[in-house]
Amino acid sequence: MMGRSTSMESNSLQRPTSLWHRLHVDPLLLILLLLVSGGGLIVLYSGADASIGMVERQLMRLGVAFVAMFVFAQLDPSVYRRWTPWLYILGLAGLVAVLLAGVGAKGAQRWLALPGLPRFQPSEIMKLLVPMMAAWYLSRHYLPPRFVHVMIGVGLVLLPMVLIIQQPDLGTALLVGAAGMFVVFFAGLSWKLITGFFALLAVAAPAMWFFVMRDYQKQRVLTLLDPQSDPLGAGWNIIQSTTAIGSGGWSGKGWLQGTQSHLEFLPESHTDFIVAVLAEEFGFVGLLVLLAAYLLIILRCLYIAVNAQDSFSRVLAGALTMTFFVYIVVNIGMVSGLLPIVGVPLPLISYGGTSIVTLMSAFGVLMAIHTHRRMITA
Structure with a gap:
């Protein structure tokens, strides 16, 4: 009788009782996602040439994306x-x-x-x-x-x-x-x-x-190797992007003070090249803060993957985490002239609809893997 009572007490202690577990949401990951998304709206406002309408539309899409994340987490x-x-x-x-x-x-x-x-x-x-x-x-x-x-x-x-x-x-x-x-x-x-x-x-x-x-894809590779071969054509995007990043220096020119984006030298400044806006206005420090936040998100997701309880969850969580990492590397690499331009948005920062909903759904799957873990009974 005493053994059974001890087992029941052990089981009750191991059941998740916090509000976060009942909602199937990982609080640390949620806070990091909210912080990066909020900072992204600030950068987007400048990249969209102070268009409050675009920010409002992105805010609505983020709302849908976070709802999708919550649903997938259940x-x-x-x-x-x-x-x-x-x-x-x-x-x-x-x-x-x-x-x-x-x-x-x-x-x-x-x-x-x-x-x-x-x-x-x-x-x-x-x-x-x-x-x-x-x-x-x-x-x-x-x-x-x-x-x-x-x-x-x-x-x-x-x-x-x-x-x-x-x-x-x-x-x-x-x-x-x-x-x-x-x-x-x-x-x-x-x-x-x-x-x-x-x-x-x-x-x-x-x-x-x-x-x-195709021909335009080959041209992107050739332009990466020598942007100055066509400075007013195929090489324009890379040249203007690297100029914006370099002109930001250590601390940047200040919010809304970027010349490359506001004078319309920088193409797609609210989507694929938004990191160049961030680097120009907030400098190397701002870029380091963003990369640090990304690193914390990746580390948290890898922790979830390592602690998954079955093969399906483990390999899926690891793959979704590394895909998020690839998004970051490809976008920053192409904007800084290290990779060909392939049209990949910067996660949680660039303006977009389906892409941000899909990304947040993936984070919802990660939260589901973490919060639906089966409790080990004594």
């Missing part, structure tokens, strides 16, 4: 595991629908306009569904996976990539591919397979240059 990871294959098929159908009847803008056909729904990009949703699908498949087998299972997992990643490239949207395709390949990597690959993958990539690179990449 679902047990077993629900994601059960519904992932069907959602993945639905996502593929959306990508096919874009190619057949999508809405075009700026030379690309990437959006769907369904009756009663706002226009959205199915490719953005695949940033979440592809790693979920890869994690679902690989976690069904013993880890580390056998070669045949790795190849099937890679195929599940490549299929949506091919469809997205046809839109064309190479930047999003690469991010979707990175999200899926991180799952394959975290599932446990031998060094032989990793070496073989990079060797295959090196062999395939020339074929991609001649048969896959």
Whole structure:
């Protein structure tokens, strides 16, 4: 009787009783996301040339994104595991629908306009569904996976990539591919397979240059190598961006005092190149503060991944975290002239709709993995 009483007391002590656990929200991660998003609105106001209307629209989108995060956090990871294959098929159908009847803008056909729904990009949703699908498949087998299972997992990643490239949207395709390949990597690959993958990539690179990449994509790579070859054309974006970053110095010119963005030298200053606005107005110090906040978010997400209780949750959480990291590296790399310009927004800072909702949904999945952990009874 006493043993049973002790066991019951132990169980009651181990059940989560805080409000945060009942809401299935990780408070530390939530606070960090709110801080970065709030700072992003301040930078966006300047990058959008003091347009309060754009800030209000972004605030509404952030509201929808945080609601999506909260909703995704309520679902047990077993629900994601059960519904992932069907959602993945639905996502593929959306990508096919874009190619057949999508809405075009700026030379690309990437959006769907369904009756009663706002226009959205199915490719953005695949940033979440592809790693979920890869994690679902690989976690069904013993880890580390056998070669045949790795190849099937890679195929599940490549299929949506091919469809997205046809839109064309190479930047999003690469991010979707990175999200899926991180799952394959975290599932446990031998060094032989990793070496073989990079060797295959090196062999395939020339074929991609001649048969896959379009002329404007090749021009972006050539411009990266020598921006001054066409300073008033293809090299304009990189030149103006690096000029803005360099002119900010240590402490910046001050909020709303950036000349490159407000005199309209800097293109897309509210979306892809918003980090150049931040660097010009807040300087190296402001950029370090942003990177420190990003680092704290990544560390918290990695902590969630390490402490996940099953293979599906562990590899999925790790992949979503590293995808967020890739977003940051690619955006800052392309704006500073270290990577080709591929149209990747800066997470939580750039103006956007579907992208921010998808990103916050991914954080909701991470919170679900952390807060739905099964309690260990004594």
